[in-house]
Amino acid sequence: MLDIQFIRDNPELVEEKSKQKGYTVDVRHLLELDAERRTRLTSVEELRSRRNTLSSHMKGSKPTPEQLEQGKQLKEEIGKLEAEIGPLEEEYEVLLKQVPNMPLEDVPVGATEDENVVAKVAGDLPVWNFEPKNHWEIVEPRDMLDKERAAKIAGSRFGYIKGDLVLLQMAIEQFVMQTLGDERVLQKLIEENGLTISAKPFTPVLPPAVLRTEPYKASARLNAEEVTYKLEQDDLWLNASAEHTLCTMYWNEILPEDMFPIRYIGRLTSFRREAGTYGKDTEGMIRWHQFDKLEMEVFSTPETGLDEHKLLVAIQEYLVQQLGLPYQVLQKCTFDIGKPNARGIDIECWFPGQNKYRETHTADYMTDYQARDLKTRIRRSGGLKDGQVELVHTNDATAFATNRVIASIVENFQTEDGHVVIPEVLRPFMQNRSQI
Numbered sequence: 001m002l003d004i005q006f007i008r009d010n011p012e013l014v015e016e017k018s019k020q021k022g023y024t025v026d027v028r029h030l031l032e033l034d035a036e037r038r039t040r041l042t043s044v045e046e047l048r049s050r051r052n053t054l055s056s057h058m059k060g061s062k063p064t065p066e067q068l069e070q071g072k073q074l075k076e077e078i079g080k081l082e083a084e085i086g087p088l089e090e091e092y093e094v095l096l097k098q099v100p101n102m103p104l105e106d107v108p109v110g111a112t113e114d115e116n117v118v119a120k121v122a123g124d125l126p127v128w129n130f131e132p133k134n135h136w137e138i139v140e141p142r143d144m145l146d147k148e149r150a151a152k153i154a155g156s157r158f159g160y161i162k163g164d165l166v167l168l169q170m171a172i173e174q175f176v177m178q179t180l181g182d183e184r185v186l187q188k189l190i191e192e193n194g195l196t197i198s199a200k201p202f203t204p205v206l207p208p209a210v211l212r213t214e215p216y217k218a219s220a221r222l223n224a225e226e227v228t229y230k231l232e233q234d235d236l237w238l239n240a241s242a243e244h245t246l247c248t249m250y251w252n253e254i255l256p257e258d259m260f261p262i263r264y265i266g267r268l269t270s271f272r273r274e275a276g277t278y279g280k281d282t283e284g285m286i287r288w289h290q291f292d293k294l295e296m297e298v299f300s301t302p303e304t305g306l307d308e309h310k311l312l313v314a315i316q317e318y319l320v321q322q323l324g325l326p327y328q329v330l331q332k333c334t335f336d337i338g339k340p341n342a343r344g345i346d347i348e349c350w351f352p353g354q355n356k357y358r359e360t361h362t363a364d365y366m367t368d369y370q371a372r373d374l375k376t377r378i379r380r381s382g383g384l385k386d387g388q389v390e391l392v393h394t395n396d397a398t399a400f401a402t403n404r405v406i407a408s409i410v411e412n413f414q415t416e417d418g419h420v421v422i423p424e425v426l427r428p429f430m431q432n433r434s435q436i
Contacts, residue, residue, distance in 0.1 A: 001220075001372045012325035014099060020109050020334040030095040037088045039167045040081055047078045060265045076286035097220075100339040101369035104306075107343055110333025112415045116346070117333070122317070123326030126352055126412055135410040136284035138418055139165060142362035142413060144436075145285060156282070157274060157289045159332045161403075164436035168409070168422070169292065169402045171429035173267060176294050176399045177204050179319065180265045189314040195307040202265040202296065207245040208270060209210040215248040218373040220340035220366075227272050241394035242266035242295035250299065250376045254389055257381045262299040262309060265399060267292070285403045286358070301378060302368065305393030306343075312397035313345050314362045319399060325408055326350035328357050340344040360404045363397035372393045 007014050011027045018025045051074040058067055108117045109238065126132075139145040146160040161169070179185055180202035187199035213234050216222040221239065221244050229238040239245050246266050255262075270293050281287035296315070302309045313329070320327050330346040336345035343365040347356035369389035371377070380388045413421040419435045427433060 001096055002101060002369060003372065004096060006102075007031065007096075007099065010265075015374070017102045017334075018022040018100055019308060021103065021337070021339070022111070022335050023098065023100050023339070025099050026095065027099075030092070031097070033088060033092040033095065037085065038079060040088065044078055044081045044085070047074055047081070050074055051078070073165045075324050097373070098153075098163050101342050101367060103334050103337060104343045104365075106331075107337060108331060108333040110335050113333070113336045115333040116330045116336055118328055119331045119345075120329040122321070122328070123324070125326050125350055128398070128416070130416045132352040132411065133414060134284060135351075135407040136286070137353070138410050138414055138420065142418065145220060155289075157287065159285055159288060161285070165406060167430055168406055168426070168436060171426040172225055172402055172405060174401055174429045175322075175426055176319065177265065177267075179322075180263075180315070180399070186311070186316070187314075189318060190311060193310055193314050195311055197300075197304050197307045197311060200261055200263060202263040205242075205246065205266045207239075207242055207249075207266045207268055208427055209245070209247050209270075211248060212236060215251045215374070216244065216318075216401065218251065218375075219244060219248050220370055220373065221247070227274075229271050229273055238271040239268060240272050241270050241396075242268035242293055243297045246295065246297035247394055247396060248374060249348045250374070250392075252342060252375045254379050255299075255379045255392070257301070260299065260301055260378060260392075261304065264297045266295050266297060268295070268383070269293075285407055292402045294402070296395075296397045296399055298395040299376065299392045302390060302393050305365065305367060305395065306341070308393070309343060309345075309363060309397075312363045313347075314393055316347050316363060316397060316399070320347060320349060320358060320361070322425045323409065324403070325412055327360075338364065340364075340366050340369050342369070349405070349412075351408055351411050353414075358404070359409075360401065360408060361398040366394045366396075368393055 007027065008031060011031060015025060015027045051071065052069060054071055054074065106116060110116065136145060137253050144163045144165040146162065150158040150160050183199045183201050186201065190197060190199055210231065216237055222228060227240050231238065243266070244266050251424060269290060271290055274287055296312055298308045298312065317329070326346050327349045330348060332344035332346055341364045345363040346359050347361035349360045351358050371391040371394055377389050378392050379387055379391065410420050410425065411424065415421065421435050422430055422433060
């Protein structure tokens with residue numbers, strides 16, 4: 001959620017920035033509800049204070065009929081006001097949660113994803129003396145991908161990944177875990193990008209694949225209409241990405257400052273309904289209902305949140321560079337960054353069989369928007385802020401969605417005879433083989 005005090009102080013700005021993100025928010029009505037709610041809460045507190053004073057006067061002696069009558073009246077007034085506050089609070093909470101996070105100043109203003117800005121293009125596009133194929137045209141004939149049988153038992157947008165593709169995925173996962181656990185790599189990226197943060201390695205995590213409605217809603221990531229599967233008989237949702245059960249890990253907790261930054265690399269099989277994408281990417285392994293994903297999640301102090309975001313983007317570029325994949329970096333516009341995000345970056349890798357760049361990575365910076373409803377806080381230690389409690393800042397970013405990076409590897413490193421050259425950094429994890 002956005003800070004209500006910020007909304008009170010900047011109503012026109014909040015309305016304008018919300019519209020830039022594609023949200024129509026009735027800020028005037030929200031502030032009216034806020035004022036009415038605060039007035040009634042103040043009245044309740046005043047009545048409770050009077051009731052407490054009355055109770056203290058009655059201690060040690062028999063209450064008079066007047067005191068009993070006064071106590072009864074105060075109780076009734078408090079009950080009446082509390083009954084009125086309930087619906088007000090509910091409407092207020094609904095409206096407050098409709099307000100998106102405010103985009104940072106450097107986020108391009110745009111009304112569609114077509115207005116995202118290409119910030120960087122890196123890597124040489126491969127050139128062959130033959131017509132490059134799509135990844136499915138390479139792996140399906142060699143029985144490394146079977147969607148037909150998967151559709152028979154699970155429906156469309158599922159698949160059996162088999163043989164060398166499974167080994168390739170496992171190699172990618174080991175490469176990522178090794179890289180993010182290497183303090184020397186992180187320090188190098190921090191220095192190259194002029195960041196002032198620690199080189200603390202990422203901790204590998206295998207998080208739960210399900211979460212309850214309350215923390216999911218608090219994370220501002222629950223998208224029931226288009227994305228998330230609900231388990232019919234339980235108050236549980238299938239995780240749509242590892243960060244959803246990583247960002248909620250410290251729900252309703254206050255953490256000591258010496259824990260920060262908290263950096264996790266989570267590995268999880270994720271599930272997405274992909275509603276609204278009928279007819280898109282029906283071939284291959286790009287847009288499945290089930291896929292494996294390696295996701296980075298960072299909890300930080302407010303002062304270091306933006307640098308942590310920049311580090312995550314630098315890590316994403318480094319991972320793609322190490323694989324030798326051509327790519328471009330997109331700075332997402334206001335419309336495309338998402339409701340809880342203050343800034344968003346996409347990386348798109350080159351798919352020569354499709355002759356275009358396709359999204360493979362996203363990096364999202366939420367400032368304290370996500371932490372406010374999750375009530376994830378930091379207790380300061382030392383200095384002028386010693387003992388103070390503040391909201392943490394959160395970041396999440398894709399390390400690799402394995403289906404997509406495998407597809408890009410297959411297309412970029414295909415050979416004329418239908419084999420695939422294994423990127424050099426992955427070979428140590430595949431018995432030093434050079435191709436599949």
